[in-house]
Amino acid sequence: MGDLEATRLAGKVALITGASHGLGRALAIAFAREGAALALCARRAPALDEVASAVARLGADVLAVQADMRSARDLARLVAVTLDRFHRVDILVNNASELGPTPLPYLADYPPAAFDDVLQVNVTAPFRLTQALIGGMLLRNHGVVINVTSDAAITGYPGWGAYAVSKAALEGLTRTWIAELAGTGVRMYAVDPGDMDTDMHRAAMPDADPCELARPDDVARAFIQLVASPEPAPVGQRVEAAAFGR
Amino acid sequence: MVASPIRPLPSLPAELRANLPAELRGLRRDGVRLMVIDRTAQSIRHARLAELGSFLRAGDLLVVNRSRTIPAAVAARRSNGEIVQLRLCVRHAEEWHVLCVNPDPPHANVALRVGERLSVAGTDTVVRGRRADLPLLWRIDALSEGIERMLRSGEPIRYSYVPEPVPLSHYETVYANEPGSAETPSAGRSLSWELLLDLRRQGIDLSDILLHTGLSSLQDDAVDAEHPLFEEWFAVPPNAAQAVNRVPRVIAVGTTVVRALETAAGHDGHARAMEGWTRLRLGPGSPLRVVDGLLTGFHEPQASHFDLLRAFLAEPLLDRAYREAIAERYLWHEFGDLCLIL
Structure with a gap:
């Protein structure tokens, strides 16, 4: 990436959930390199603080908020402290995801409470966060929401149980919301980053060959393309990160 | 602003105090009723908030308060x-x-x-x-x-007519942005994005100011009756001031918007971009330099809210409207019905 392309997100405020590891961490660093101010959240404070320090060293104005995506109070606090600090959010990346128990059990064997947890983190939290932030975006008639999905949403792999269900629901949420946003300046996407070399992927598929997996840093670049692009992707489509921007 | 439950109108039956938001009463947010007071025609009509567009014209500007309610x-x-x-x-x-x-x-x-x-x-x-x-x-x-x-x-501030706790999100408007209001800017609480986007397609534009509300009651009848006034932080951004100065008719959503816009209004009848603390008190005879109409809730005549209404309505029409609101069983307070003054 040349200098001419840098700081395409200068003056923008992005909120990234699940920013302590994997894709979320890579997104935080990529967004910081492009000049965005960042609100980052994760459940575990030490790993989150490490990422916050890393992006601060890149010159980003950063706010780190420890939050549990299953808690409505935590979500409300995350939104409020972010807006108290930055006054607006231009880009929301609903990245935090819960895989569920590993090794991945069949649905017939799935612990019901774990099922609820996965749905809360992967569907309810993105709904609540988006709802709490989209009002400001609609007032400004400008904003981008990216929901991170997975091919598990459309394939039906054995053992991907609640995770697959949650991502299918998240894509349904995205499609409906896109239709309701028609004619406004607010864009929403469901982006499938593909199989990446992350902790989550290792937990799900311990035997996968890392050489065949995408690097989160490369995938993050595709996200930058998407948010910085003046050409919105077509309504109703899921976007595969591998298809562009690498 | 929310009224305190003090010295109720003798004729205000307790069951007319809305004890839950509309969306928890089996309605939609925008399913509340709307009384429309036309000052020129001296008429009062009864409608639903969802029909707001039929009382407005293309070119009108709705101004909302984007302050987010905090658990204060x-x-x-x-x-x-x-x-x-x-x-x-x-x-x-x-x-x-x-x-x-x-x-x-x-x-x-x-x-x-x-x-x-x-x-x-x-x-x-x-x-x-x-x-x-x-x-x-x-x-x-x-x-x-x-x-x-x-x-x-914290928890949202809750008055006696709301018997059970209501989740914070119901105290927020659908366009809430920066946090800072002790109490809901309640006139806008009933607006839905479905309605606002419909209005936008109808040519009725939307703009926003910020005013962080303070308390509507100091929990002391004698003090509250004197309408204590304290400063509130507000911001009228440049694009809002420009929008207000460009359109023929400005409808304030809530008395907080009137307070912010009139603080930012000059004697020339133009709003300017401004932020700071406002101590503006509006009452009977106060000039309204930029605001032409008001969407507001029903609050008791003892509340300071009523003073501000007197800047819009002469006493006979105000009296008539409130008597009719009670006769027609409109619901009062922050989760209640609304009134549009044109």
Whole structure:
């Protein structure tokens, strides 16, 4: 990436959930390199603080908020402290995801409470966060929401149980919301980053060959393309990160 | 602004106090009723908020208050172990002005000692003293980490006519942005994006200002009856001022919007971009330099809200409207029905 392309997100405020590891961490660093101010959240404070320090060293104005995506109070606090600090959010990346128990059990064997947890983190939290932030975006008639999905949403792999269900629901949420946003300046996407070399992927598929997996840093670049692009992707489509921007 | 449940109109039956938001009463947010008062025709009509567009024209501008409601009631422990409830009213950078009440209904005021230490949401603060102009408000050191502490353990301020706790999201407008209001800017609480986007397609534009509301009641009938006035932080951004100055008719959504826009209005009838603390008091005879119409809730005649309405309506029409609202069984207070004054 040349200098001419840098700081395409200068003056923008992005909120990234699940920013302590994997894709979320890579997104935080990529967004910081492009000049965005960042609100980052994760459940575990030490790993989150490490990422916050890393992006601060890149010159980003950063706010780190420890939050549990299953808690409505935590979500409300995350939104409020972010807006108290930055006054607006231009880009929301609903990245935090819960895989569920590993090794991945069949649905017939799935612990019901774990099922609820996965749905809360992967569907309810993105709904609540988006709802709490989209009002400001609609007032400004400008904003981008990216929901991170997975091919598990459309394939039906054995053992991907609640995770697959949650991502299918998240894509349904995205499609409906896109239709309701028609004619406004607010864009929403469901982006499938593909199989990446992350902790989550290792937990799900311990035997996968890392050489065949995408690097989160490369995938993050595709996200930058998407948010910085003046050409919105077509309504109703899921976007595969591998298809562009690498 | 929310009225205090004091000295009710003799003719206001208790069941007309909305005790739940519309969307928890089996309606939609925008399913509340709308009384339309036309000052030119001296007429009063009855409709639904969802029909708002039929009373407006292309070119009208709706201005909303984008302040987000915070859970402004928080428990505090005094050094003697007593638990009290603090209600955040005014948030200056270094010093907060709070009401201190008993945590249980009817939430009577509790006197603190100057210099005493309070433990609030895991942090400590010190009572600096009373406000000279409003002695029921205590000056305390601003909490470290600011409103983050309130958000961790506070609850929305709730008055006696709302018997059960209502989740915070129902105290927020659908366009809530920056946090800072102690109480819901309630006229806009019933607006839905479905309605607002429909209005936009109809050529009725939307703009926003910021005004962080304070408390509508200091939990003292005699003090409340004198309509205590305190400063509220507001911002009229440049694009809002431009929009207001460009259109033929400006409809304020809520009295907080009137307060902000009229503070920013010059004698030339133009709004200018401005931010700061407003102490503007509007009442009968106050000039309305930029606001042409008002969407507002129903609050009791004892509340300061009524004073502001007198800037819009002459006494006979105001009287008629409120009698008709009671006869027609409109619901009152922050979760109640609405009134459009044109």
